[in-house]
Amino acid sequence: MNKKLYMVSxxxxxxxxLTLKALNAFKKCDAICVPTKSADNSFTKSISYKIVSxxxxxxxxxxxxxxxxxPMHFLYEDWVHEADVILETLQHHESVCFVxxxxxxxxxxxxxxxxxxKEKQKKVYDNCEVIAGVTSFSAASAEAKKALCLGDEELVIKPINPRGEVKTTQILMRPKIGMDTKSLGKGDFYTFENMYLKDAKITPSKIQKVKKYMTLFINFAKRS
Ligand SMILES: C[S@@+](CC[C@H](N)C(=O)[O-])C[C@H]1O[C@@H](n2cnc3c(N)ncnc32)[C@H](O)[C@@H]1O
Known part of the structure; x- marks a missing residue:
């Protein structure tokens, strides 16, 4: 049986x-796992619960x-517990959303x-789908009616209270067709061409030459 896990933004x-994809996942799934910071598992303070309801x-x-x-304490054992609740829910249901x-x-x-x-149940990981959503800062930009980037500006997203070394993920947009990508440097690159459109292609590295304007690169932060 192919169990399905949706990670829904x-x-x-x-x-x-909410996106239509998120609504469709809610329609299709058999149960929804909702995080709560309350140790008694109540949802009185949960914004996620409100949105899902x-x-x-x-x-x-x-x-x-x-x-x-x-509890958002960044402890490995807390994440293991959360993952276990999701996997346990998947034992009783064919498809489950986590939000x-x-x-x-x-x-x-x-x-x-x-x-x-991925470590505990590779099949569930392989069959899992992550559903993208609207970020707080794209919503904030819309609320303020102010662009996040215009012309040659760049956008920086920073943790205000980092717990250690700050590593950087770079998103590189607006390439020139025909350009050589050597100048973008080295790293853990992915190339996304025509996403969700005709001839969509995701390459888990940096392509050498840009063929389409609808191309973006992500140079992911180096994680161990
Ligand atoms: C753990 S991060 C999650 C960010 C989230 N995944 C996103 O895409 O925006 C939580 C931080 O996001 C920001 N945030 C999320 N939702 C927000 C909202 N509705 N209003 C203001 N800030 C928000 C705040 O800076 C908050 O401390």
Whole structure:
């Protein structure tokens, strides 16, 4: 049996900023795992629970909601516990959503959890889908009616209270067609061409020559 895990980005708080992909995942799944900072597993303070409840109300469906205690102490054993709750839920259901605020790619615990899930149940990891969402800062930019980057500006996202060495992920956009990518330097590159469009291609390295304007590179922070 192919168990399905969806890691669903919820956006910054407004249910209207959920994606259709997220709503479809809620429709398709058999249970939704929702993180809570409350040790008694209640959802009184959970923003995620509020968004999920609103979404289920809009969809007119009811799904079992499973609390996942997430104290946000950055402790490995807490992530193992969270991953175990998700895997346990998948034992009772064919498909399960786990939710995270904003976009899953920005300071979310889901990649700690996915690393653990990959070790414990590789098949679940391989079959898992991460659903992108609206980040808090793209919503903030829209609320303020102010662009995050214009012309030749760049955007910097920084942790205000880093716990150690700060490593950098670079997102490189707006290439010139035909350009040689040597100048972009070395690192853990991925190349994304025409994402979700015709001839979409994701290459887990840096392509040598740019063929399409709709190309972006990510040089991921070096992680051990
Ligand atoms: C753990 S990070 C999660 C970021 C999230 N994944 C995203 O894509 O924006 C939490 C931080 O995101 C920012 N944040 C998230 N949602 C927000 C909101 N609705 N309003 C203001 N800041 C928000 C705050 O800086 C908060 O401390």
């Amino acid at each position: 919820l956006g910054p708080g407004d249910v209207e900023l 609103n979404a289920l109300h809009i969809l007119g469906v009811n799904k079992p909601i499973v609390p996942v205690y997430s 995270t605020l904003g976009d899953a790619g920005i300071y979310s615990s889901i990649y700690y959890l996915l690393d653990i899930i």
